[in-house]
Amino acid sequence: MPNEIILLSRSDIESLMPFGEYVDAVAEAFRLHAEGRAVSPAPLHIPAEGGGFHVKSASLPLGRRYVAIKTNSNFPQNRSLRDLPTIQGAILLLDADDGTPLAFLDSMEITLKRTGAATAVASRYLARPDSRTGTICGCGEQGRIQLAALRHALDIERVFAWDKDGAAAAGFAAAMSKQHGIDVATASNLRAATLESDVIVTCTPSREPYLGLDDVRPGTFIAAVGADNPQKSEIHPDLMARATVVTDILAQCATMSDLHHAIRAGRMTPEAVHAELGDLVTGRRRGRSGTDEITIFDSSGTGIQDVAAAARVFELAQDRGVGTRFQLA
Numbered sequence: 001m002p003n004e005i006i007l008l009s010r011s012d013i014e015s016l017m018p019f020g021e022y023v024d025a026v027a028e029a030f031r032l033h034a035e036g037r038a039v040s041p042a043p044l045h046i047p048a049e050g051g052g053f054h055v056k057s058a059s060l061p062l063g064r065r066y067v068a069i070k071t072n073s074n075f076p077q078n079r080s081l082r083d084l085p086t087i088q089g090a091i092l093l094l095d096a097d098d099g100t101p102l103a104f105l106d107s108m109e110i111t112l113k114r115t116g117a118a119t120a121v122a123s124r125y126l127a128r129p130d131s132r133t134g135t136i137c138g139c140g141e142q143g144r145i146q147l148a149a150l151r152h153a154l155d156i157e158r159v160f161a162w163d164k165d166g167a168a169a170a171g172f173a174a175a176m177s178k179q180h181g182i183d184v185a186t187a188s189n190l191r192a193a194t195l196e197s198d199v200i201v202t203c204t205p206s207r208e209p210y211l212g213l214d215d216v217r218p219g220t221f222i223a224a225v226g227a228d229n230p231q232k233s234e235i236h237p238d239l240m241a242r243a244t245v246v247t248d249i250l251a252q253c254a255t256m257s258d259l260h261h262a263i264r265a266g267r268m269t270p271e272a273v274h275a276e277l278g279d280l281v282t283g284r285r286r287g288r289s290g291t292d293e294i295t296i297f298d299s300s301g302t303g304i305q306d307v308a309a310a311a312r313v314f315e316l317a318q319d320r321g322v323g324t325r326f327q328l329a
Contacts, residue, residue: 034278051075058303125287131198
């Protein structure tokens with residue numbers, strides 16, 4: 001008899017899985033990667049007129065061995081020209097032992113939350129435990145998740161919101177103040193904000209670095225999230241070279257993300273990277289070693305995060321009868 005596949009919409013996924021479960025799933029994914037038990041091929045990019053597609057895939061043993069293949073499109077003019085989201089996509093989840101398709105999931109909720117979850121995991125090891133003030137650079141959907149991630153791991157009480165679009169920053173500040181019950185204020189001067197901050201998240205589409213050595217005080221933790229392809233750049237290579245850098249997956253970050261640009265500028269080599277995140281999760285490498293150390297989590301976004309989150313959502317959907325069942329045959 002043909003296998004039943006579960007179709008899960010974004011609203012299905014949102015109803016099934018709280019943020020804390022993403023954090024646990026992502027931490028487990030990085031642990032398995034550090035133990036050599038994950039398969040994580042390099043991402044594939046497919047250019048298109050006016051945009052492009054990227055494909056990320058991975059396999060993890062999570063009781064059952066799963067494979068996930070995610071395709072996300074990115075068309076920056078979609079909202080202005082077509083009233084469509086800039087980023088759209090889907091994840092196909094399969095059984096890695098017999099190839100059976102298990103679920104077809106909207107990718108947006110999972111991509112947002114698993115990206116924030118990696119920041120939450122990294123914050124445990126790389127931020128000072130007494131961190132109270134943060135700056136969020138980039139006030140879109142990912143910025144909102146990143147603030148939730150910081151507050152999941154740290155007692156953040158005060159936040160500066162910065163965006164090239166001042167209206168976006170103002171809207172973010174008002175909404176996040178109400179949601180989290182903390183002081184969130186717009187930052188007209190980015191350097192003034194970051195020099196008051198214990199933690200900084202960069203999650204913008206910038207193609208030029210805007211955060212440098214003079215913008216960061218000793219002891220700061222930076223989650224560099226936005227540079228998820230070789231063209232994007234947020235952190236100046238001199239700041240990368242000065243900091244203790246931890247990547248999600250080193251080989252991937254060396255070809256995309258801010259590490260990629262620091263290597264191209266001759267300011268770093270792959271060997272200069274302190275650790276991968278999985279090394280911290282397993283205890284193989286230390287996290288922060290001093291209160292004055294500047295630490296950077298270089299987050300390029302990985303397939304192991306996608307498969308861990310998608311598998312957990314699928315199992316919850318099975319248990320609770322959520323989603324639409326269909327057959328391909």
